Amino acid sequence: MDIYIASDKAAWWHDHIAHDANIQTLIPSADGQVRPGDIVAIDYMQFGLQGIRDMLAKYPLAQCIALCQNPSITETNQAFEYGVRAVWTLGMSAEEMSTSYSHCASRAAAISEIMSQHGSLVYNWTRLTKKERSIIRGSLIYDSANDLAAMNHSSPRTVEAHRYNVTRKLNDGTFRDIVVRYRRLIQALYHAGIDGQQMLDADTIAAPAQPELSAS
Known part of the structure; x- marks a missing residue:
C-alpha cells in the first residue's frame, strides 16, 4: 500500500x-x-x-x-x-x-x-454496453430470455444476442460463469464498503494497467 x-x-x-x-x-x-x-x-x-x-x-x-x-x-x-x-x-x-x-x-x-x-471483470467492464450490463444484472434475478426481454423491453432474440456479446467480449467462461462472478464481486465490494454497481458504471477504475484479452 x-x-x-x-x-x-x-x-x-x-x-x-x-x-x-x-x-x-x-x-x-x-x-x-x-x-x-x-x-x-x-x-x-x-x-x-x-x-x-x-x-x-x-x-x-x-x-x-x-x-x-x-x-x-x-x-x-x-x-x-x-x-x-x-x-x-x-x-x-x-x-x-x-x-x-x-x-x-x-x-x-x-x-x-x-x-x-475479480480484477479481470472489473478492468474489462468498460467493454460492455449499457444493455449488456443490464442483461448481466437482470440475470441475477431472471434466468429465462423471455423474462429478461420483458424487463428490458426487448425480444428474447435480442437478449440472446447480448448474452453472446458479453461472453465474447469478456472471454472468461460461459455467460452463467460471468453472472456468478459479477454477483461475488458486488458482494465483496459491498462488504468492503464500496457501491460496486456505481463504481463499475462510472468507468473510472484506478489500476496500473488493464489486462489484455486473448483474441476470440
Missing part, C-alpha cells in the same frame, strides 16, 4: 505519517499511478469538498483520506459524508496516526484480495 499526498504541506505529512509507508507526491495527470487499496491523501483546506469528490470519483478503489490542520466537527462530518476513510490532522499523535494507518492497511489487503479474484 502506497500513500499519495496532494498538499502544499506534503513535507510535513511525509515526516508524520507512518514511517514504514511508501509516501509519494500525487501526480493527478499520471494515469495508473494509484493502485487499488492505495491511499490518496488530499489537503481538505486546500482543495475543499469538491477536491475530495473528484478524488473519490477518479480513484474509487483507493482510500481517500482528508488532511486537515484543525478541522471543526462540521468539517470532519462533511468529509466523512463525502466518503473519506479517515481524517488526519496536524494534532494527531503518533499512536493515533499509526492506528489509523493500520486500519487502512487492513482495508488495502481486502481490496487487493478482491482484485486478485
Whole structure:
C-alpha cells in the first residue's frame, strides 16, 4: 500500500505519517499511478469538498483520506459524508496516526484480495454496453430470455444476442460463469464498503494497467 499526498504541506505529512509507508507526491495527470487499496491523501483546506469528490470519483478503489490542520466537527462530518476513510490532522499523535494507518492497511489487503479474484471483470467492464450490463444484472434475478426481454423491453432474440456479446467480449467462461462472478464481486465490494454497481458504471477504475484479452 502506497500513500499519495496532494498538499502544499506534503513535507510535513511525509515526516508524520507512518514511517514504514511508501509516501509519494500525487501526480493527478499520471494515469495508473494509484493502485487499488492505495491511499490518496488530499489537503481538505486546500482543495475543499469538491477536491475530495473528484478524488473519490477518479480513484474509487483507493482510500481517500482528508488532511486537515484543525478541522471543526462540521468539517470532519462533511468529509466523512463525502466518503473519506479517515481524517488526519496536524494534532494527531503518533499512536493515533499509526492506528489509523493500520486500519487502512487492513482495508488495502481486502481490496487487493478482491482484485486478485475479480480484477479481470472489473478492468474489462468498460467493454460492455449499457444493455449488456443490464442483461448481466437482470440475470441475477431472471434466468429465462423471455423474462429478461420483458424487463428490458426487448425480444428474447435480442437478449440472446447480448448474452453472446458479453461472453465474447469478456472471454472468461460461459455467460452463467460471468453472472456468478459479477454477483461475488458486488458482494465483496459491498462488504468492503464500496457501491460496486456505481463504481463499475462510472468507468473510472484506478489500476496500473488493464489486462489484455486473448483474441476470440
